Amino acid sequence: MLPEAEINRVLVVTAHPDDVDFAAAGSVALFVGRGVEVTYLLVTDGDAGGNERTLDNSGMAELRRTEQLAAAKAVGVTDVRFLGHSDGRVVPSLDLRRDIARVIRQVRPDLVVTHHPDRNYQFVAPSHPDHRAVGGAALDAVYPDARNPYAFPELLREEGLEAWTVREVWLNGGPTPNHWVDVTEVMDRKLAALQSHVSQVAHVEGFVDFVRSRFAAWAEQAGFGEGHYAEGFQVVPTA
Template sequence: MTRALAVFAHPDDVDFNAAGTIAQWVRDGIEVSYLVVTRGEAGQGEPRETIQQLREAEQRAAAAAIGVKDVEFLDGYADGRLTVTLDLRREITRAIRLKRPERVMTSSPERTWRLREADHPDHSAVGEAAACAVYPDALNPYVHPELSELGTWSVPEVWFCEPPEPDHYVDITETFGLKVAALAEHRSQPGIEPESVRDRCAAVGAAGQLPAGRLAEAFTIVRRVPAG
């Protein structure tokens, strides 16, 4: 495993859901790239006329805090109005074919109605679009013929964040400080308190039956079954 691509709807999504895990990947020598679909203009922050630039800068600083250097934002997609369109699938497919990741991380396409922070329709839309980009789009040369010069790419593994029924828990106790450092860069967004983040990660660790006091992030992992 040498390359991973994280695809999310808004600045801070990746840090809330997976910064501890990604910090471990970076530590282990995996080259991680971020693709952020919007600049989070519907999020809180002042002044409103520069909120997009502010949140983009915050996400870049958060990425740097855990060692991620490659951060790309898409143009033309509005925060709060995302749907699974062919255009969005094409943009994610382009990134997959260019980056050639062996692992894609994204939001779960399944909405969890019990959790306010997990039920944003933008999250599930991006998760579904990313799943479509992984299969069949990135693998099929005839889906987006305008991308033919990039060739095709088969992604072996997809990690869905905060799914309704996780099947994989990552112990982030050792990288929790980096997760907090990344979240701290999102200064325009209220309610990011280290203790509340710790409590949430402790609850995830308990759900994953980790030893008492351990902190975790949760995922569902889907692996490609080789043909034949």
């Protein structure tokens, strides 16, 4: 794994607003607290989400973008980017790979955090088709696209974006996490980020207790002990 001291910039690539906050907001808060520059890249605006469909898709998209900006602020992230792909219809296309590779070359991160591209049969919730498509496209953008100067040559020719090698990827939502982050000290900030997504969670009875119990269980699995909370990832070395 990359030593902490060598992680200076992080790019988090997700399918929808709230994905990063469920999976990694605690880890992000810890990164920001150490002075790491963190960028969020959201492939969709989450326009197919929401509990009560009182808004049309454009209204829901605007609402969810606003909620994600508030959630990002709760953990100290100010650079939030949206690609505007259609919620529920994401496929790991060449266009999506190019879009992600572009941002990788712009941000030049040491670490990319994204969805696991495989279905998790132990816990199906993270295996939304958009999540798996984004995870696969992000991994392809990391290797080989962003680092290969001959891949998507228009990024260099027309936009001046030089090739960039991401050194490590953390995958969330998969069946085989091998790296756990103790987020106990920033759990309140993670909860604040999650509760910023009012359209998605306000109707869920006992939401805070559910989140606490879920991440406490992962802390036990990680061996951190009672009273701790953890986020889990599968680390993929890519350099």
